[in-house]
């Protein structure tokens with residue numbers, strides 16, 4: 001068993017997640033209007049868990065809590081192979097439980113420092129976080145629905161394993177350009193027609209000035 005997984009991200013017309021590699025997406029986020037923020041936080045309020053990769057934590061310092069609408073904060077789940085998460089990161093706030101999922105490569109001293117901050121540390125994997133082992137552990141923890149808010153690499157890791165059930169996009173009417181800027185899905189890519197992830201458009205509508213599209217993964 002695994003959580004039901006929904007990727008939710010803001011993307012530009014040219015599919016970018018941020019202004020340039022290494023840039024915080026919070027700059028682009030300033031283009032989102034209040035209605036788009038409410039849409040995002042409505043989903044956060046409905047799910048049991050929320051995941052971002054640790055590069056996103058290092059780059060954006062997200063809180064991943066529910067504001068803009070009423071609702072319970074989801075459990076924060078951060079895959080991070082060496083537990084290299086800044087100890088002053090917002091995700092260590094007491095607003096919600098936080099699970100740092102790491103590997104045998106993480107220094108014991110760092111694991112202890114993180115646990116002293118009140119976060120849980122799960123060692124799942126030897127070199128990289130083992131998502132195949134992690135999924136049933138999240139489900140057993142009570143995370144029956146998981147929102148994944150990027151970034152590009154984590155989105156790929158979950159998509160390539162067939163773990164993603166939906167993709168919901170907040171479209172920004174801008175072009176960022178740039179050939180190495182993170183897009184919605186990074187990683188090595190499927191590279192072949194027969195391996196592509198197929199989707200069905202379930203809904204499209206406006207929230208404020210933004211087009212929202214909601215896609216369901218089509219299982220072959």
Ligand SMILES: NC(=O)C1=CN([C@@H]2O[C@H](COP(=O)(O)OP(=O)(O)OC[C@H]3O[C@@H](n4cnc5c(N)ncnc54)[C@H](OP(=O)(O)O)[C@@H]3O)[C@@H](O)[C@H]2O)C=CC1
Nearest residue numbers: 009010017025053055056079080081129150151152153154
């Ligand atoms: N527009 C939007 O909606 C959003 C935009 N973003 C943007 O995306 C960018 C970040 O994306 P990206 O750089 O791809 O980083 P990610 O946030 O996807 O994190 C990738 C990191 O996750 C860690 N990781 C843990 N387990 C694994 C695994 N099994 N396989 C691969 N990686 C693993 C690795 O770090 P380690 O080696 O330390 O384990 C890896 O470098 C930022 O610029 C951010 O602003 C982010 C979220 C939303």
Ligand SMILES: Nc1nc(O)c(N)c(N[C@@H]2O[C@H](COP(=O)(O)O)[C@@H](O)[C@H]2O)n1
Nearest residue numbers: 008009010025029060062063064065149
């Ligand atoms: N830029 C952006 N657009 C979206 O649509 C997103 N889902 C995200 N996700 C992540 O959330 C962070 C902002 O969350 P907080 O306001 O800090 O709770 C953002 O930095 C991304 O990491 N981002």
